[in-house]
Amino acid sequence: MIILGIETSCDETAVAILEIQNSNFKIRKNVVSSQVKIHAKYGGIVPELAARKHAENIIGILETALSFKPEIRDWKSKIENYVDAIAVTNGPGLITSLLVGVEAAKTLAFLAKKPLIPVNHLAGHIYANFIDQSQIFQNLFPAICLVVSGGHTELILMKDFENFKKIGQTLDDAAGECFDKVAKILGLGYPGGPAIAKCAQQSKFKKFQTNSKFSIKLPRPMIDSGDFNFSFSGLKTAVLYKIRELGNIKTQKFISEICAETQQAIIDVLIAKTIHASQKFNAKSIILGGGVVANEELRKQIKLKIKNLKIKLLIPPKILCTDNAAMIAAGGYFKLKKIPRSKWLIKFDWQKIKVDPNLEI
């Protein structure tokens, strides 16, 4: 089976072709706007926000993704003959961006008479785990999922491949947003996560003494709150206070140390709450997803922390942590496989698709 996935919920315009054989996934194409020099091809820059740019990008990205079977040049017959269904993100996200992907998907579904499956973006980040073939999917549920990105920080109880229940979330800023804002305060640029991780690494090599004047301690917001909610807005303020307290020292040493501590504070809270939730709900596995999961320290430390617990850990490869359409196609597959093929077109009628910028999981 071949599923065409489309994702445009935020900054990235993404299209993927996912092949599924005997429950094994194979990514045939995974195109993301920031990976291709589409702006060179279409004569315009690719900005972070404007939906107009998604609209400009989507055709080029589709073209690149549909480059399999180059002998068939027209999209309609290619999709008619080789694609079984189309999956698209219908929320949550930026409304104007979502609409571009959804309208493109609707057009293709209408033209090629294919089922169109709406997929929740957050569920997509979780489904990204099932694309990696090396992981075994037996005895996973109940699972505790941590979806953490620039726009979201949510803990989700997953009872089977399609049953999700949110058990906690950030009460203000997402973890990725905290990385972004701290990076902004320190003048490290955007996106903040990778910039902070890089600076933090330099700190480790130098090994600060605990009583040195650079030794920085930041709060771990809500770590002992007992619930599964998060709060990261105050962490960046704490960083501001530290900078002020230490007299605006912006030496490389100071910056790398504060980056290391910011990263550690975020990781500590994420891991503690996730493990706490997994124990409370007797989870058989912990599943991670979202852009922040590309953070190497988070990946390393959560592996270490659960080593002695009888629990499985699923982490997507880094390339599938950030926004992509392969995860959306995978989400489409799980919805599709429950229903006999003869009913696909009725159940997944493109005319039924609704876009919801605040869609909950």
Add this chain to the structure above:
Amino acid sequence: MHLNFISKSEKETENIGNKFAKQLKGGEVIGLIGELGTGKTVLVRSLAKALGIKKSITSPSFVLLKLYKIKNSKIKNLVHVDAYRLKNEKDLIEIGILDWLNKKDTVVVIEWAEKVKKILPKKAIKVIIKFGKKENERIIKIKR
């Protein structure tokens, strides 16, 4: 009208937000201006709570605009906008901000309002927050 407050803690900022909310009648556009960490989130959170919203007020940085419905109140909608990632007002216009401005049953709060000056109505209330001398101190100016 000019009001000046000095807040000595997060709690005091919350109280100011609370009192401010009680003055609102609907139709207001509130522009928040202040650097990272001055307490814009705290102010919006307390304002929303005082207006009767039970949901947590999460950052709209990525979706730009979040709408909260309020039951059993003259003010029926709170629109929370974050212009942090924007260069100008274009993106906000595209997602339909104009539908919400000056609506009698709606209060619009815009964080980083200085980035979208052109869409702010003349009678918009400006809330300017600055760091005070001490760590937790903030100077809050409300101008209408």
